[in-house]
């Protein structure tokens with residue numbers, strides 16, 4: 001673990017094995033089993049480093065972030081290879097793009113470090129009334145396992161650009177890329193500005209939520225744990241942002257299934273469902289609403305494409321879909337599939353859940369598509385977080401908007417229509433923090449990102465989000481002259 005610029009074990013002396021999901025039971029590494037005392041030390045280090053870091057000129061903080069971006073870029077392939085082993089995400093389709101996003105976000109926040117700036121009110125010649133956007137202090141970042149580097153990149157450079165210091169807790173299932181990131185970052189940062197404590201959520205994560213020296217908790221993970229973190233951090237009135245789960249609608253209108261565009265739409269829906277990340281994405285468009293006029297034909301084209309995805313070793317170049325993160329997640333996904341298949345009227349359009357290539361001993365599972373689903377079934381309401389797409393037919397716009405919004409989640413949405421009025425009409429009516437029109441994977445560095453409803457509170461990703469998420473405003477009113 002990295003505490004105060006030193007690589008240290010846990011004070012308990014305990015270690016935890018990190019197993020690669022690509023080769024079940026194969027131990028990749030071991031990391032310290034962090035404790036509350038370790039977390040306390042990390043907070044002390046981050047607190048000690050804060051005054052000098054926040055006092056740096058923004059150009060210096062920005063330059064450091066840009067240097068880190070260059071260093072990360074030089075090691076981009078190392079990050080991708082380690083991501084594939086640590087998370088099970090396939091190298092070509094997921095791990096390399098994630099490594100590239102990491103670099104892009106450090107570069108972006110290095111570039112905009114001067115934008116954390118206040119305003120001046122024209123209050124008269126004898127008045128100077130201005131605001132300063134000051135850092136919150138020590139930020140505690142709690143990360144999930146599904147795309148650790150990308151989520152870290154949404155938090156760390158933004159928090160640092162704004163002048164905060166950090167204590168980071170990686171997910172217990174995938175901590176290795178975060179430790180490598182810390183290694184590269186620490187070569188460019190003053191000691192204590194970044195600290196990483198490995199360990200389990202109930203110990204280190206809980207301690208982050210509770211610690212009075214942590215001024216903001218920036219959490220990404222499940223809505224279930226997000227509620228606990230939110231209640232604990234909220235109980236002591238700490239700042240917080242919660243990026244949580246989703247069950248995002250993916251709405252196909254008839255015009256998007258016309259013969260000249262049906263292939264492209266199906267490709268886009270495949271991407272939106274994040275099949276190539278084994279569906280382990282909070283923004284997966286996992287509820288597919290198909291208009292009844294094009295339902296059967298679109299489903300046929302989609303199934304044909306999805307069934308060709310190659311499930312395999314995440315490190316192999318030809319692999320489209322890697323492995324599910326761990327045994328319990330793997331079994332839970334199978335339970336959802338069985339539950340869906342037992343519902344009256346369900347149609348199994350594709351079930352490759354047990355149909356994986358020979359010789360692979362990880363938690364591999366092919367894609368599943370269940371049609372004829374009702375929006376109130378468990379498989380349509382709960383986040384499966386696996387490669388399972390449910391298909392629900394619709395007839396008119398009011399009906400599909402009502403079904404799309406009848407969810408406690410509201411993270412992302414996808415609308416497919418060649419009629420822009422229709423597409424934007426739907427986009428504006430959907431209760432989600434991020435709607436994509438006619439594309440499945442168009443995340444852009446600097447865009448707004450965050451959830452409605454139980455998908456989260458707060459924004460961090462864009463410059464506006466970073467200002468909202470990592471600064472606090474101080475108003476200063478000065479009487480000038482005599």
Ligand code: NAD
Pocket residue numbers: 142143144145146147151169170171172199200201202204205206209220221222223224225226228229243244245246281282283383385411451455456
């Ligand atoms: P999780 O909620 O189980 O764990 C997330 C993190 O919280 C881990 O580091 C874990 O150790 C920690 N944690 C667990 N219990 C804790 C506690 N009591 N107090 C504090 N921290 C605790 O989530 P996961 O299984 O790692 O990730 C999958 C979930 O994350 C999915 O629901 C997914 O939708 C969500 N997710 C959301 C986003 C987003 O941006 N909205 C992005 C990625 C993943």
